[in-house]
Amino acid sequence: MIDALAWNVKFSAKVRQLEQRYKKTGKEPKALKDRPKQDPVVDWFLNAFFVLYRSANSGGAIPLVEMKAFADMRKLILPIEEFVEIMQAMNDEVLKGRNNG
Numbered sequence: 351m352i353d354a355l356a357w358n359v360k361f362s363a364k365v366r367q368l369e370q371r372y373k374k375t376g377k378e379p380k381a382l383k384d385r386p387k388q389d390p391v392v393d394w395f396l397n398a399f400f401v402l403y404r405s406a407n408s409g410g411a412i413p414l415v416e417m418k419a420f421a422d423m424r425k426l427i428l429p430i431e432e433f434v435e436i437m438q439a440m441n442d443e444v445l446k447g448r449n450n451g
Contacts, residue, residue, distance in 0.1 A: 353386040399440045410445045
């Protein structure tokens with residue numbers, strides 16, 4: 351899931367361009383070859399993360415209160431404690447990338 355998040359953060363804005371290049375040249379760009387496989391569960395977590403990331407504080411961290419509010423509004427597919435752990439791991443990955451790049 352973290353691989354899918356990292357790929358989406360890096361390439362989501364370029365997907366259409368990469369796919370058009372592939373269609374035009376017949377050569378699959380490395381970014382598309384390396385795209386992690388996603389399934390409905392991974393998609394659900396990515397969607398939850400990107401919704402929550404909009405409320406990140408100035409340091410880039412998603413507040414726990416926002417995760418709780420999200421959980422109260424949506425049907426979670428796992429216990430809230432696990433949801434928070436996953437969101438925090440995803441948030442840490444984005445912050446790591448932001449601080450390294």
